[in-house]
Amino acid sequence: MDANGKQQPDELAELFRQKMSRAESPSLSDSLWERIEEDLNRIDGKGKRKGGFWWFLGMEGYAGIAAASAAVLLSAAVGLQLYWRQFDNVPNAGNTEIRIGKNTLSEQLNNVPVPAEEIRLGNETALAAVAEEVFAEQEAEASLVSALADHEMPAENASAPGVLEKSGNQTRKIPLLSAEPLPGGRASIVEEVLYAPVPEVLPAASLGSNEGQWLVLADFSSGHEQGESKAVLSQARMFGNVSDSYSGSKRTVTELQSETEKTSAFGVKVGWIKSRIVYQTGMQYYEMRMFDELESFGALNQEKERVSHSMTAFSEEEVITVKRAVKVFNVPLRVGYRVWDKRLQVLPHFGANLHFAWDDELDAKHMASGNQILDYESDRIAGFSMATASAGIDLSYPLLKFFSLNVGTVYEKSLKELSSEKEFVNKYPDGFSLNFGVQFNF
Amino acid sequence: MKDFLSDLMQHKEEELVKGCIQKNRQIQREVYEKYAQSMMCIARRYTKSDMEAEDVLQEAFVKVFTKIDTFKKDSTLGAWIKRIVINTALNSQRGKMYAQPMEDVTDFNYQDVRERLMADIAYEQLLAYIRELPSGSQMVFNLHVLEGFNHKEIGEKLGISEGTSKSQLSRAKRLLQEKIIKNDEITANHYGR
CATH class of the missing domain: 1.10.10.10 (Winged helix-like DNA-binding domain superfamily/Winged helix DNA-binding domain)
Structure with missing residues (x-):
């Protein structure tokens, strides 16, 4: 019935029918037949070569969270896959072993007995001789008295000077002070060693301001990282008990800071689709620039035993900075399965990533005030491998005949800690990422 | 002449059906090329977007090629494919059919x-x-x-x-x-x- 109460004839339906019969030719996407063919192949149990292979090649880069940067990079290149990644934690402080002085102890130096009675002879010549003997056994060049943390009064720790201590299984040592005769020639302090247990000290202090920062970077799950970590290491005190007096050197590392700069990466990755199963691999290269800075303060004191007298023989402050580029090849290996295979394709995947890296020291500076001329030798990252497990999901939407727009997310879990030449251990951060890019299919 | 053309078309259709039954990809492609446009017109009417219509078409043509051996020649191939497209579209919309709230409709002239x-x-x-x-x-x-x-x-x-x-x-x-x-x-x- 219409507004006037009259019955509407079927004429209206006929009009609609007439209008709708004049259908204009709709456009069909080029990929529709390919999708149908792919479904048919799957049903027939055939793998299909054509259209199953895809590759990605491009320059990749990452920057801060600014959406503008991402947009610029996205529009700048076809075939570019950009990558968002959020790190849950920042990396540990850098892998620099600072060596000040001409000698370094071996990593295994631990619980080396030094005859206490000989040390207590009060004769610096004898003291030096004993120390040299000990170090000769350890294939070190020079001598050492002892290094102990948090012992203020050597006289109250009579057994302590005879033991070289090491903190924990994973120990980071920083020999800090070289041989220096005391004024008056009463004793010879030849070396100080600071043991700083890396796992206990550094991770706890890894509270950089960039924690959880979003990054845009390239390719997948490569382990780029950016962040800062700061650590105030424990202080060590070294002393020799000489007759009725002792001399001691105390050095405090006031700050160790490590920062990883933004980086860029280049990569090639390829994939193979058979039925609904997708295999992906490739290779990605990137450089991770790191900056380590160590600040320390040292003072050499002399005191008369049981007499309230102290004299500072010398003091100095120093700052050591090391800039390095860690070069990394990453090989991802992934398997996925298309759970939704319409125009929009959904691909959950899992896999592993292997990272191979070595470093290249770019620049090192040492600034010291005081009367010390100090050497350093940084630890190297060479040939370490690091594995991560990844799981994620990709959404792919065809854009043109050969291209598709991809959006995905990946969680990467560190399986293996990376280590350096000196076996300093750093925990690689687990990563959660969002990625998007354009993929070329053929 | 008309009968001749009709016979020719029927023969051609039989060839297409036979090729599809044999899973000849070339013939299947030919069938797709022949009917895809017109079937898209139908699918568009039953869906809310062209992307959805293509999904319907994809599913319908897969059904056509996998069920072609059930095609009884009591109608033309085109009509049979059309039925499949409509049924596929109806199935895809079934869950959404009565989800929308009723709207008031005004009378008009x-x-x-x-x-x-x-x-x-x-x-x-x-x-x-x-x-x-x-x-x-x-x-x-x-x-x-x-x-x-x-x-x-x-x-x-x-x-x-x-x-x-x-x-x-x-x-x-x-x-x-x-x-x-x-x-x-x-x-x-x-x-x-």
Whole structure:
């Protein structure tokens, strides 16, 4: 019935029918037949070569969270896959072993007995001789008295000077002070060693301001990282008990800071689709620039035993900075399965990533005030491998005949800690990422 | 001559069916090329977007090629494919059919609608109006008005009663007429008519 109460004839339906019969030719996407063919192949149990292979090649880069940067990079290149990644934690402080002085102890130096009675002879010549003997056994060049943390009064720790201590299984040592005769020639302090247990000290202090920062970077799950970590290491005190007096050197590392700069990466990755199963691999290269800075303060004191007298023989402050580029090849290996295979394709995947890296020291500076001329030798990252497990999901939407727009997310879990030449251990951060890019299919 | 052409076409169709049964990819592609455009027109009427229509078409053609051995030659291949496309579209929309809330529909003058429909409403515009209908009304309207099914058949296809089918159709018509009238008013205001 219409507004006037009259019955509407079927004429209206006929009009609609007439209008709708004049259908204009709709456009069909080029990929529709390919999708149908792919479904048919799957049903027939055939793998299909054509259209199953895809590759990605491009320059990749990452920057801060600014959406503008991402947009610029996205529009700048076809075939570019950009990558968002959020790190849950920042990396540990850098892998620099600072060596000040001409000698370094071996990593295994631990619980080396030094005859206490000989040390207590009060004769610096004898003291030096004993120390040299000990170090000769350890294939070190020079001598050492002892290094102990948090012992203020050597006289109250009579057994302590005879033991070289090491903190924990994973120990980071920083020999800090070289041989220096005391004024008056009463004793010879030849070396100080600071043991700083890396796992206990550094991770706890890894509270950089960039924690959880979003990054845009390239390719997948490569382990780029950016962040800062700061650590105030424990202080060590070294002393020799000489007759009725002792001399001691105390050095405090006031700050160790490590920062990883933004980086860029280049990569090639390829994939193979058979039925609904997708295999992906490739290779990605990137450089991770790191900056380590160590600040320390040292003072050499002399005191008369049981007499309230102290004299500072010398003091100095120093700052050591090391800039390095860690070069990394990453090989991802992934398997996925298309759970939704319409125009929009959904691909959950899992896999592993292997990272191979070595470093290249770019620049090192040492600034010291005081009367010390100090050497350093940084630890190297060479040939370490690091594995991560990844799981994620990709959404792919065809854009043109050969291209598709991809959006995905990946969680990467560190399986293996990376280590350096000196076996300093750093925990690689687990990563959660969002990625998007354009993929070329053929 | 007419019989000859008819025989030729039938022969050609038999060749196509045979090739499809043998899973000859070239022949399947030929069938796809022949019918994809017209089937897309149908799929578009039953869906809300072209992307959705392509998904329906993908699923329908896969069914066509996998079920081709069940094709009884009591209709043309085109008509058989059309039935599959419509059924696939109905299945894809089944879950959404009665999800939308009922809207009030105003009455209007039938004569106005007729004139405007006869005048300058383009196919794409009309298609857009049909796609804007609630899914249930859209399906019933298509099946009844454009495909010629009666309400009993529609009820069986959609699993609804005849009465529901009728009310959905009535509702679809009223909504379409309303859209047509509104469109005309907007156009008139725009051009200062």
